[in-house]
Amino acid sequence: MTQTTDSQVTPRTPQVLYDRDFMEWTQTMARLLREGHLDQIDIENIAEEIESLGKRDRREVTRRLEVLLMHLLKIQYQPQKASKSWQDAITE
DSSP states (O other): EEEETEEEEEEEOOHHHHHHOOOHHHHHHHHHHHHOOOOGHHHHHHHHHOOOOHHHHHHHHHHHHHHHHHHHHHHHOOOOOOOHHHHHHHHO
16 A cells, blocks of 8 residues: 655555554554454554553543542531532532
């Protein structure tokens, strides 16, 4: 595969695709995986992205737990200041 840009031909290797068009890279890698073309997938960048997703999810869970604990503590120690937004955050 090649891509023409400003009269130059650039190979469309997985690494080049990853660097230039992440969305297309994700779609191409998903298609190659589903079709069983494991010899063509970009293993290193896929592994990096999976690790990144795990770290992102862990940070999000940690952040949400911090917010939950803060609101629970506020309600326990300052019940007179409890607000609907605190209750909504706890419920969420």
